[in-house]
Amino acid sequence: MSLRQFEYALAVAEAGSVTAAAQLLHVAQPSMSQQIRGLERDLGVELFARTPTGLVPTTVGRDFLREAEIAVNAARRARATAKAGADELAGELVVAVQMGFGARQLPGALGALRRRFPRLEVTVFEEPSSAELERLCRRGVLDLALMAACERSPADAHHLGDEKFVVVLGAGHPQLEADRIELRDLASEPWVRFDRDSALDGVLVSVLRDNGLTPGTAARVSRSATAVRWAADGLGATLVPASAVPPGHEHLVRPVFPVVSQPVIAVLRDGMNPAKDALLELLRNENW
Numbered sequence: 001m002s003l004r005q006f007e008y009a010l011a012v013a014e015a016g017s018v019t020a021a022a023q024l025l026h027v028a029q030p031s032m033s034q035q036i037r038g039l040e041r042d043l044g045v046e047l048f049a050r051t052p053t054g055l056v057p058t059t060v061g062r063d064f065l066r067e068a069e070i071a072v073n074a075a076r077r078a079r080a081t082a083k084a085g086a087d088e089l090a091g092e093l094v095v096a097v098q099m100g101f102g103a104r105q106l107p108g109a110l111g112a113l114r115r116r117f118p119r120l121e122v123t124v125f126e127e128p129s130s131a132e133l134e135r136l137c138r139r140g141v142l143d144l145a146l147m148a149a150c151e152r153s154p155a156d157a158h159h160l161g162d163e164k165f166v167v168v169l170g171a172g173h174p175q176l177e178a179d180r181i182e183l184r185d186l187a188s189e190p191w192v193r194f195d196r197d198s199a200l201d202g203v204l205v206s207v208l209r210d211n212g213l214t215p216g217t218a219a220r221v222s223r224s225a226t227a228v229r230w231a232a233d234g235l236g237a238t239l240v241p242a243s244a245v246p247p248g249h250e251h252l253v254r255p256v257f258p259v260v261s262q263p264v265i266a267v268l269r270d271g272m273n274p275a276k277d278a279l280l281e282l283l284r285n286e287n288w
Contacts, residue, residue, distance in 0.1 A: 003075050005039040006068040008032050009047060013065050016054035070141050077143075077273075092121045093275045096136060098147035099128040100200045100224040101163055101264050104243035105286035106146060112282050113275070120275055128198040128222055137267050143276045146283070148199045149263040157265040158280060161288020163241040165203065165260035166253045168227075170234030173252075180255045183211045190218035190236035192227045199262075200224065204239045207260050264288065 011021035011032075018036065022029040040047050047061035057065055076092045093113075097106055110122055127133045134152060137145050149157070167181050175181050193215060194201040201220075208215050218236030221227045224244040231238040232252050239260070245253055266283060268276050 001039060001042050003072060005035050006072050008035050009039060010065060010068055010072065012036060012048065012055055013057050013061075016056075018055065070139060073141055091275075092123060093273075093279065094141065094143045095122060095124045095279070096127050096133060096142050096145045097124065098130065098133055098145075098199050099126050099194075099222075100241050100244045101148055101262070102146045102160075102243065102283075103224070103241065105160075105283060105288060109279060109282035109286055113279050116278065117275065126223075128195050128200070130199045130202070131197055137269075140269055142267075143269045143273055144279055145267045147265060147267065148203075149265045150199075153265055154267055157267050158284075160264050160266055160283055160286075162261045162263050163243060163288070165207075165239050165256065165262070166242045166245065167256050168231040168238050168240065168245065168249065168252050169254070170232060171252060173234075176252065176254065178254065180257050182257050183208065183213065186237055187213055189216070191215040192230045192236045192238040193217050193220050194224075194227065195220060195222055198222075200227075200240065203260070203262060207239065211258070 008021065008025070008027075011025050012018055015021040015024055018033050019029050022032045025032070036047070043064070045060050045064070046058055047064060048055040049058050049061075073092070073094055077094075095106075095110075097103075106124075110124065114120065114122065127136070130147070130150065133145055133147055136142050137154075146160075147153075148163070149159070167183075167186070169176055169181075175185060191204065193204060204215060216236075219230060221230065224240050225246050227238040227240060228245055228249055230236075232249055239256070241262070242253070266280055268280060
């Protein structure tokens with residue numbers, strides 16, 4: 001087995017076919033097919049199920065791909081460390097953000113980082129699950145994670161600021177006539193909620209429970225922007241960080257009472273990496 005085979009398998013999982021993955025990596029399709037077959041033969045398992053719509057990772061394939069991604073990212077970081085000069089950073093920085101948090105601040109910080117270090121490649125992904133994000137932090141997959149603080153937050157986490165939450169309602173909703181909304185006034189409102197293990201759904205359930213309310217579920221979504229758009233279309237109310245509201249929906253947003261806010265922290269990977277330290281400093285300078 002080789003890292004190249006790992007990279008090929010990850011590309012196939014992303015693209016859904018060997019042909020598309022070969023085009024993505026600029027390699028010959030027969031060569032990639034041979035490498036995938038060889039990898040499956042060496043492992044003694046089938047990594048992908050062949051379906052009418054393309055290749056889909058099997059159960060054991062998904063488990064393997066998670067570990068393969070860790071190995072590939074570690075190799076990239078090792079190469080970056082070897083190539084990085086004293087005056088200019090190069091290589092890859094892997095960042096994860098908990099869905100809905102830092103939606104306004106992170107892009108600005110990353111833009112400034114790229115302008116300062118144009119040879120630095122930054123990989124960013126959004127993760128709704130608190131448990132999965134914490135697992136990735138423990139496994140050392142991430143250089144920096146941006147997330148809401150919780151009881152399990154590491155002691156060495158860096159507090160950046162606080163995200164204030166707002167309610168989004170459909171156009172014409174009578175509560176929009178008020179400058180702010182008391183949560184108890186939404187007792188009969190259905191809610192556009194989030195995945196059950198997400199931090200955002202945890203905040204909604206906790207806040208409504210503290211105000212003597214039980215959320216009725218109109219729908220569950222996996223993205224904060226989707227929740228805002230569906231709420232705007234009148235499906236139900238939603239509760240999101242103010243920075244997560246997409247442009248064009250500000251007139252449907254109201255602050256809530258009692259005020260709802262959540263501390264936001266940055267968790268850094270152990271080890272020397274000037275890029276993550278530079279990004280942390282830029283995030284500190286953002287307006288939270």
